[in-house]
Amino acid sequence: MITKRPLGLLSLVAIVSCIYDVAIGLALLVGREWLVRAFGVMSPQPPIFVELNGVFLIAVGVGYLLPYARPANYRGYLWVMGPLLKGGGALAFVADHYAHGSPPAFLLFALSDGTLALLTLWALLATRQSRRLDAAASTRTAESRQR
Numbered sequence: 001m002i003t004k005r006p007l008g009l010l011s012l013v014a015i016v017s018c019i020y021d022v023a024i025g026l027a028l029l030v031g032r033e034w035l036v037r038a039f040g041v042m043s044p045q046p047p048i049f050v051e052l053n054g055v056f057l058i059a060v061g062v063g064y065l066l067p068y069a070r071p072a073n074y075r076g077y078l079w080v081m082g083p084l085l086k087g088g089g090a091l092a093f094v095a096d097h098y099a100h101g102s103p104p105a106f107l108l109f110a111l112s113d114g115t116l117a118l119l120t121l122w123a124l125l126a127t128r129q130s131r132r133l134d135a136a137a138s139t140r141t142a143e144s145r146q147r
Helices: 008-030 032-039 048-063 065-069 075-100 104-126 128-146
Strands: none
Touching (some): 008 032, 008 065, 032 104, 048 075, 065 075
16 A cells, blocks of 8 residues: 655645745835835836736745645646746845845845745655655556456
């Protein structure tokens, strides 16, 4: 008998990422002036750039509810939004800091995005064997039904 490894690790990563992205998206939409003061930067002009980023982050965050509820079915979302998007974002923050002199406080976003990217990567790799076992069990079940 094949025992299933729980995919709770992926659900945990998904809900943490959901909360993180929605919180930052809301901060960009309703707390832009506070962020400008906190980071000591000029307010982006035109404001639509920040507002669109806020909407984008909220949409990405809400999208994490899919792998939260059904992690085995939405691994692809986690791959794209975790290692690819958050990992790429972390690299972009670091590159911008050194290439264009963005404030050192922006490196906090590199740290948080990079941490979530690595956690997501780790969770995906740690549960891939579970996915293979589930697929093998499904195949055997289907074959036994055909007999």
